[in-house]
Amino acid sequence: MLNGADPIADALGALAAPPPTGLADKVFTAWLAAPSRLGEVFVAFTGHGVQFVRPAETLHGDIDAFAESYRDRFGRPLRPAARAPSGLLPTLRGRPATSLRLDLRGLSEFERDVLTATRRIPAGETRPYGWVAREAGRPRAVRAAGSVLARNPMPLLVPCHRVVRADGRLGDYMFGSAHKEKLLRDERVDLDEVVALARQGVHYLGSDTTGVVCFPTCHNARRIDPAHRHGFRSVGAAVAAGYRPCRTCRPAADATSA
DNA sequence: TGCATGACCCCTC
DNA sequence: GGAGGGGCCATGC
Structure with a gap:
């Protein structure tokens, strides 16, 4: 039927309107790909800050796998972003920017405290898991702190690679201890001396x-x-x-x- | 609610 | 000094 010949269709068409401003941001989370010290990473972020980071390599470069992984954890769909949030790109390259904001909503209080404590470890330095647990206010929850870091939603931005075992060994890392060692050596941590002292x-x-x-x-x-x-x-x-x-x-x- | 699970720690042998 | 085992505690099912 030609446009204008059906009064009901015309009436329905008149009801159509652009979505309210900001509605899409409430439904979708933005994502983009960016270079980092772990190669290209996929990054998801909301208006509150960065929420999720994963190296493309670990997802075989598949953005659909990233979207699925994000939705499993945060329950929201993704859509491409026009530009990166402030401070993200330099921080991913190893130059921490104070303007970078992280979105820690949806995490437990303990998870937030562990990630916040870990974020305070300066580049080029390490702290044991027990230190993180204590700084998070639960000095005996050392193992639980390790479990939180194993699920770190924002590797690199929350530098969990700087958390090591109390006996001087590196401990595990979500992308393998070889990556952990590389990141620390890039930051000029003298791992050989730490091991020798231990x-x-x-x-x-x-x-x-x-x-x-x-x-x-x-x-x-x-x-x-x-x-x-x-x-x-x-x-x-x-x-x-x-x-x-x-x-x-x-x-x-x-x-x-x- | 209860149980299994861990990127840990520390003591013991 | 290295391995094994018990303790610990937040989380997920």
Whole structure:
């Protein structure tokens, strides 16, 4: 039937209207592909911030697989984004931008606390899982903190590769420990020294000029003159020797080896 | 509700 | 010093 010849169709057509502004943003989550230190990554983000990151390689470059993975977890469909949110691209390249916002809605309080604590670990430094659990306010939930990081929705943006085992070993990583090692070496973490110290039972370094004891990768520890550097098995041992925990890296005062 | 599951930790042997 | 096992705790089913 020709347009205009059916009064009912005309009336229905008159009812059609563009969707209200912002409706699409309420229904869809935006996604884009971007370069990163793990190669190309797919990134999903809402108006509240970045929500989900996965390397294209782990999805065989299949954006449909990314969309399915995202929908399984967050229950929303994706649509392509026109541009990246502020701070995303430099942060993915290893230059953290303070303007980058993360969308942590939908996560449990514990998950948010673990991810927020992990985000505070500076590039080039590592912290043990026990440190993350303590900073998250649940000092005994070490294993649970590891479980949260195993499901980290935003690798690289939440630098879970900087969380390592208390005995000096790297521990596991969601994309394999080889990737974890590469990321840390790229950040100039001296993994060989950390392992060598751990073999000697040294998990903390103190300076006898400042009286401060740190994690070995803390930037304050790396500035200690070798002549004034002392290794400790535990913070307790360092405190007994007259040292105080570093206020920057905050090693646990009651820890035995973590 | 209860049970199984882990990117852990630490003690013991 | 390396392996094994028990403890731990948030989460998913």
